[in-house]
Amino acid sequence: MMTIDARARQALRSLQTYRPGTPIEDVQRMLKRASVIKLASNENALGPSPKALAALRRATGTLHRYPDATCRLLREQLSEKLRVAPERLIVGNGSDELIVLALRAFVDPGDEVVVAHPTFLIYALQANACAATVREVPLKHYRYDLPAMKAAVTPQTKLVFIANPDNPTGTYVTRKELERFLAGLPAHTLVMLDEAYYEFVEAADYPRSLRYVPDFPVIVTRSFSKAYGLAGLRIGYGAAQPSIIAAMNAVREPFNVNSLAQAAALGALKDAAFLSRTRAMVREGRRYLAKELGALGIQFVPSVTNFILLRLGPRAHVVAEALLRRGLIVREMSAWSLPDCIRVTIGTPAENRAFIRTLKTVLR
Numbered sequence: 001m002m003t004i005d006a007r008a009r010q011a012l013r014s015l016q017t018y019r020p021g022t023p024i025e026d027v028q029r030m031l032k033r034a035s036v037i038k039l040a041s042n043e044n045a046l047g048p049s050p051k052a053l054a055a056l057r058r059a060t061g062t063l064h065r066y067p068d069a070t071c072r073l074l075r076e077q078l079s080e081k082l083r084v085a086p087e088r089l090i091v092g093n094g095s096d097e098l099i100v101l102a103l104r105a106f107v108d109p110g111d112e113v114v115v116a117h118p119t120f121l122i123y124a125l126q127a128n129a130c131a132a133t134v135r136e137v138p139l140k141h142y143r144y145d146l147p148a149m150k151a152a153v154t155p156q157t158k159l160v161f162i163a164n165p166d167n168p169t170g171t172y173v174t175r176k177e178l179e180r181f182l183a184g185l186p187a188h189t190l191v192m193l194d195e196a197y198y199e200f201v202e203a204a205d206y207p208r209s210l211r212y213v214p215d216f217p218v219i220v221t222r223s224f225s226k227a228y229g230l231a232g233l234r235i236g237y238g239a240a241q242p243s244i245i246a247a248m249n250a251v252r253e254p255f256n257v258n259s260l261a262q263a264a265a266l267g268a269l270k271d272a273a274f275l276s277r278t279r280a281m282v283r284e285g286r287r288y289l290a291k292e293l294g295a296l297g298i299q300f301v302p303s304v305t306n307f308i309l310l311r312l313g314p315r316a317h318v319v320a321e322a323l324l325r326r327g328l329i330v331r332e333m334s335a336w337s338l339p340d341c342i343r344v345t346i347g348t349p350a351e352n353r354a355f356i357r358t359l360k361t362v363l364r
């Protein structure tokens, strides 16, 4: 990792930068083999939605034009699907960008931001880059401790991040827990409900978060990266009260979402068949992995998402390395302060079988 220039803003000097999952091409080159399986970044193992691809191909003829700066068509489609007015919607260059926009719009240097620990790393990283004071609240049994997070809210707290479901644990916050958290929260505190894995959750007590948008200062964000298989295009959306959306638009670059991403997202929304194949693959993969891991006596955190956190103990790092040498990329978790864990994305049935087979070899 390169050192940050000494003339950079004060807040950046001690910043931990984000290390993404190792690209498949790097591992192919390192191992000099073509067959590498990447289960490290919670991507969709089925590939992109075919309808998204078809729409994207049709859109290439207008690449000489700037994209629609307001993502009007996409917001209209989303509006119909979600029953949320278009002026309550914003589209981002990945849902990642919406995290940054919320921070830029609402958090001054020195303001406080409440996050869980560990959770999705981008919240604390970007909050630190904004010179915010980050209050980290430990997870309890691998779940968000919302009462403790609420207790961490002060008159200076501008933003609370809730990943629901959470990455890297794969656990979720229930409707009751969320409603208890939102009730009586001070008016100066916004809550980002990050639902990047929303489409995978089948639990009956998972909150229908869009219901809270009219009455609470929440920003619900979702992604086309996961269930729709468009991670490489970078597109996600958010829903909030119009004044909150206006503040985020004020700090957004005018052409933040490229035209191919907009076209592909419109195609993806029509691809109900792909979505249901993806969900079925993840559901079945979760069941298969749980059964096999159980048989191997490996502890894991029960997941509602497309990845599973395995609790391997002190050998976790060695296991991740050994899997990598055999062409299987999983996520080693020391950056999340979980050095005894690895995170494994649910792949195709063949990939899941290869993972279990290789894990058995490595553990021997």
Ligand SMILES: Cc1ncc(COP(=O)(O)O)c(C=O)c1O
Pocket: 041, 042, 093, 094, 095, 096, 097, 120, 163, 165, 166, 167, 194, 196, 222, 223, 224, 225, 231, 234, 235, 236
């Ligand atoms: C919890 C969580 N939020 C947001 C994102 C970002 O997704 P996007 O690709 O839409 O930027 C991810 C990606 O891994 C994630 O795990």
